[in-house]
Amino acid sequence: MIPVFEEWQGIPAPWKGGAVALGNFDGVHRGHQALIALTVEQAQALDAPVLALTFEPHPRRFFVPDTGPFRLTLPPAKVRLLEEQGVQAVLAQRFDQAFAGLSADAFVDEVLLKGLVARHVVCGYDFTFGARRGGNVEKLRKLGRERGFGVTILDPVMREGEIYSSTSIREALRAGWPSEAAELLGRPWEIEGVVEQGDKRGRTIGFPTANVALGEHLRPRFGVYAVRALVDGTWRDGVANVGRRPTVGKLQENFEVHLFDFSGDLYGKTLRVALIDFIRPEMKFAGLDQLKAQIAADAQAARSILAG
Structure with missing residues (x-):
């Protein structure tokens, strides 16, 4: 450094x-x-x-x-x-x-x-x-x-007549256009933060997540994203949710990342998570079964996006 x-x-x-x-x-x-x-x-x-x-x-x-x-x-x-x-x-x-x-x-x-x-x-x-x-x-x-x-x-x-600026990148991210932000940045936009203890609810429904501290980062449009995360020098595919988790009644802002085909302890590590594409806005579901089904669909959508 x-x-x-x-x-x-x-x-x-x-x-x-x-x-x-x-x-x-x-x-x-x-x-x-x-x-x-x-x-x-x-x-x-x-x-x-x-x-x-x-x-x-x-x-x-x-x-x-x-x-x-x-x-x-x-x-x-x-x-x-x-x-x-x-x-x-x-x-x-x-x-x-x-x-x-x-x-x-x-x-x-x-x-x-x-x-x-x-x-x-x-x-x-x-x-x-x-x-x-x-x-x-x-x-x-x-x-x-x-x-x-x-x-x-x-x-x-x-x-194309538009000035490269931090303001236009913020606008793109708030609109849920990470690929537009990536064009302006020259690379995907990343949230980099320490993995904190969450409520471990994800693992009970088969989708363990890393709860990444948002800190002073801009809040992009709340919803679900296809992401890649840097873990011990390797970029891994995943799906992430940024928002307030209305289904489980917790309204503080969270950034939860589920990595595909990964099992390991990430607590306390600093994770770099690149937002690749927006999948859907944040929704409130009737219960955990509906939430679980939607997460499975989101994960499949993210796999398809990242494979492309």
């Missing part, structure tokens, strides 16, 4: 003087991937390290604390995806009151120049920075010229 730092003060010397990608990078979608590729190019030209500067918690969580879960990628997944794109170190800057209060000039002078000694920065066309979004890409270019660092601004990355 690449090094991750939480504060711009005290960045070790080997990671200073690099090319720095700026952004939240929630999802690390195709637009983000294009931005990071430009950063890697600049770093190679400078013979310098490749860094990503992102923010934790997400600034939206800081400014609107009661907003519902909306994250496409939680920090471990984001770092892994950034590493896969060629990033060598991440500054996941702690976004708190003090950091939010930095002016645009202070962000450049203190964080980018004093903290990271950045030689080149790359950001998207809509990047803003500093207190009350006081800085934009024009200001960044101007400060780059004045302070002597390079600036590359990435124009919108488009697909």
Whole structure:
């Protein structure tokens, strides 16, 4: 795993003087991937390290604390995806009151120049920075010229007239279109969480499930999905339900994954579960027998989808 730092003060010397990608990078979608590729190019030209500067918690969580879960990628997944794109170190800057209060000039002078000694920065066309979004890409270019660092601004990355964005991916997932989200991401969307103790009801009806913590992940459309889960280095086919389980009267949000032809103890393990296709919305059944029959039908549907 690449090094991750939480504060711009005290960045070790080997990671200073690099090319720095700026952004939240929630999802690390195709637009983000294009931005990071430009950063890697600049770093190679400078013979310098490749860094990503992102923010934790997400600034939206800081400014609107009661907003519902909306994250496409939680920090471990984001770092892994950034590493896969060629990033060598991440500054996941702690976004708190003090950091939010930095002016645009202070962000450049203190964080980018004093903290990271950045030689080149790359950001998207809509990047803003500093207190009350006081800085934009024009200001960044101007400060780059004045302070002597390079600036590359990435124009919108488009697909059929639509900009690749975290917002459009969230909309696709909330609508129950995981394949559309996968197109925008460049890979299936995953929920990654620890397997927690459930009520073990699934095993009593012949479909044992792993209860995966949803955490801050965006809630996709409630219902049943064909999925693949990474277990001990192997992707396994399965079927999953995300929702409130109205039939059994438990109304907290759950993500329950049934893996086909698998028997093993997953409690306490971190599971990566990729949503492949939406099968049906969440329903309430008359009783457990009806629920059991529907789960069998869902499992068959998922097997067919995943075999295709």
